[in-house]
Amino acid sequence: MSLRVAVVGAGPAGIYASDLLLKNPEVDVHVDLFEQMPAPFGLIRYGVAPDHPRIKGIVKSLHQVMDKDGLRLIGNVTVGRDITVEELTELYDAVVFSTGAVRDRELLIPGGEKSIGAGEFVGFYDGNPRFERSWDLSAKEVAVVGVGNVALDISRILAKTGDELLVTEIPDNVYETLRTNQAEVVHMFGRRGPAQAKFTPKELRELDESPTIQVLVNPEDIDYDSLSEEVRRADKSVDLVCSVLEQYAMRDPDDSPHKIYIHFFENPVEVLLDDAGNTVGIRTERQELDGEGGIRATGEFTDWPVQQVYHAVGYRSEPVEGVPFDFERHVIPNDGGHVLSDGTVTGADSELSGAGDAGASAAGQPVDKLYVTGWIKRGPVGLIGNTKSDAKETTDMLVADALAGKLAAPTNDDPDAVLKLLESRGVDYATWDGWYRLDEAERAAGESCGTNPRERKKLVEWEDMLAHTTHTKG
Template identity: 40%
Template sequence: MSALRRVAVVGSGPSGVYTVQALLERDRSGALAVDVLDRLPCPYGLVRYGVAPDHEKIKSLQHTLRGVLEDPRVRFVGNVPVGGGGIAPEELRGLYQAVVYCVGAAADRRLGIPGEDLAGSVSATEFVSWYSGHPDAGGGFPLDAGSAVVLGVGNVAVDVARILVRGAAELRGTDMPQAPLDALARTAARRVHVVGRRGPSQAKFTTKELRELGTLPGVDTVVREAELLRDPRYADPAGLPAPVRRNLAVLGDWARRPDTGAARRVDLRFFLRPVAVLGTAAGAVRAVRFERTAPDGEGGVRGTGRFHEIEARWVLRSVGYRGVPLPGLPFDAATGTVPHERGRVLRDGVPAPGEYVAGWIKRGPTGVIGSNRPCAKETVASLLADADALAARPVPEADPLPRLGGEGRTPVPWSGWLGIEAAEAELGRTLARTSVKISDWPGLLRAARASGHS
């Protein structure tokens, strides 16, 4: 390990930081230098921009990630895109003995049904990015719609539903940017339908996330017991994993609970497969058409030929993430991942010297945040097994930092990120709130360049 001097990790989310941590734990000489590159001026990836703002416990993982990034052997370098207008992977290979790509899965999966591109039909990922303050996020959501349909029954779908019906007073104590907070305060949805094509025993949410829906003040959470009973595992859950049994128990309790007539409600629906998004004459969403499904006896579902429509002016698809190609790296379009062998990037089926992957771009968007740790350790084990060959790769003695910027682009160091943190804390004070995210590129870069933080 002592022969390795310079490694780059592309991406500062959990998979990237866990990769750095695994490298540091095996560095006995203290001579290793790791540059963590990110196209954003802010670290932490989906922990900052994908975890709901009212989930403080999960967001507190930032403290753990921070401890790794503040190690003296590590240098955070933000505002450095790789590929596609930024520094090319080929150039990175010439600057570092090894490069580990931890770039996640940035795109959302599509449904491939008619009407998916109507006005008011969006990905849940876009909405999450907006309320989480991602500087690339758009807007223009039909927030005045009284009813929304969320397609999918995972944690992101539950997060989106909760944010849509939650009161502004409950979100004011979070770091949600002020503009989304104000918009949601004016237009909280009255009814949100969370719809899955399979049964409750196959839903992907965790019990903690699910239970939160049942504790929101002024909100009824509605489940139809008839839909639960269509799932044979609901009546006989003995062979199911404990988390699934807990989910079924929660859903069963809700199904038997009286409707209080609250002004806002979340309807959890099962065995409904979307077949079309229906539009108005003006090209906007007016409803979603579903085919009722039934268990096929093999773990999937089959269509029944019976259909049902749910009226809504807003549809958010939450059916998973998908990796996108990084120019200069090989890519398997079928899996949405970079071809690899235990983390070693494969070019034409052969391991590429000095190139590695970890996280979702390696294994696909599966698992929870903690799943990135063993994934990163496997990749680092491969990298260290190659250490002698990597140490022999010729790289310049000069600091690569001047080569990482581009035309009109200045890399943001860790001190620049501290400037952003300070500016967000000050913004929160002016709004009589806790720290509030800056959500635009100019604002982030101004804060990073502020006196004493550049």
């Protein structure tokens, strides 16, 4: 059996789904991988801190998938605008949505509207063309709400010097801004304890590797109840995180010019503003363990002087025109793979953000030929391993439906019909060959960096990328 499948979103979720479809021994699949950006790889390119080359190494494995026969990249295309979902269903046997989550959830406390979402700052320093080109880094004291890896990333970038990051792939505009950074103190806040932090051990240790940064934890914040101890015993990663935090708590402050303080059991309740609306602090309420695995407020408040607040309380997905969407959970309703026509998704609220638990359930009828995978399916949680298993669940459903004769054949069997349609609308779509040209240009830009050549230097402007990636170039 032969299938033509459109996968919408060329980040890890979409690429893993494409790979699994191409590998499936029961069907012969051709995949067209649509991407809104001029370049592929999603959050691996635009959501990982530039000083994390180990994680960016994932691009190498994704690159191998993209090189496969039967996979075609069609970038610089917004589904729902440049081509409709209905048109895709007429051109393909099935459509898989893997559009991820790039926008920030709100910090729902008084004054929270003045805080900045972590994703906005990440988009800036990762050179995402959809985000700001410059940044106000005049604050000497900064708060970061959240105790996950994204919070670690932005805290580390705020505390590092621009020159330390000049060896990475950051564009010139990012370096010019970061080298004027005035931040001396970064406070991270989480309302639960060390055993509930969402850090991974390696990323937490990396926070302390810069010679200009000292990481400190208040010894009073190292507290566990019996359930926290059980979590430590059952999960090696949690135990390692707690051990690193305990080492940070045994330190005395040194003369490092930049300090990162990680605070536990401090629940942010208000961003403090002056009469002109400028941020002057953040107020937290002390929490304590309740002995039953939860926490309770103590009524003890602290005002921390800061001039800027960032919140890393979760990303959210955006709807795709023509596809059902749950605006409460910010996911496409699904049963694990099929897009569902209706229904609500239930789960416990997460800290500060109004986000739900990742283990979503939904009710409704499957929409013919539409499937979903990745963060747009389950919410913005989980690592690469979760994304792979997620993609397998979805693609297994798709193949099973195909073998059962549940997928209507395309009304147009010309594999190039989609390209002709885009060209007729003047859409300058990007190609995989175009990515090779962009990759070469960025590497050449890195090599030309005087006495300190780099592996690459990103192009940040949309049109500059399109000058290399579109099908009309080269």
